[in-house]
Amino acid sequence: MGGLASLLTACEQPAELAVDHAWVRLAAVPGRPAAAYFTVHGGPAPATLISVTTDVAIKSEMHETMTKGGMAQMAPLQRVEIPANTDVAFKPGGRHVMLFDVNPGIARGRKIDFTFAFADGTRILHNADVIAAGDPGGQ
Template sequence: MRKILVLTALAMGGCSQPPVLSVDKGYVRLAAIPSRPAAAYFTIHGGPADTTLLSVSSDVSVKSELHESMTSGNMATMKPIGDLAIPAASTTVFKPGGKHVMLFDMNPGIKPGRAVTLTFTFSNNQRVLYDAPTIAAGAPAPTE
């Protein structure tokens, strides 16, 4: 009986698919004041090989920057980060209080509930398009 279980486990392990570079669980939190930047949050799943996230852009914003929030003592600060390594088969989470994308000069016609296409550009020449729902400044994050 034990041999059958081992063989079944080995056979099932051989059926697993290689990791795919992808994005999910994303959303854009609109600013409370229209002239302020919006913030995008999401999860990146690394593919079969290491790569680097070069940029995240949107047709509805003039400029975007990768940022990271941090706390030092009682002070919360935020700074731009450059390119971001995405190791193979990894999970990188962009979330409030951590890594995020600032979307500057958003189209004022973008209202909560509308999807915004984010374009992720990686150093391996891949681009991933992701339609992120938008939420109001004080709204709870969507659950997926």
């Protein structure tokens, strides 16, 4: 059996840069920003995520939540390094994408299309499920 497992492993393709588990939590108060969360799976080489955009928001910014002096603060991120063969999660309480001026027609249960742009010119298109402000998040 060990020989078969080695043969199967040798035939596998290297993992590719990918995005999955994307979701968006709408703002509790109309006019406030929504937040997007997802996981980036690093491919065989390191990559640098430089933007995450959608046509349903006027502006989007990558942010990270940090605690300083016992207070949670958000800081914008210009880029996020994605090491080779490593998962980088954007999740509540950590990295996330703020979506400003989201189209008011976007409602719970819809899907939003995103473009993930990397420094080497790679673009990944992926959609995200939309949940309401009070819904439990994560997938």
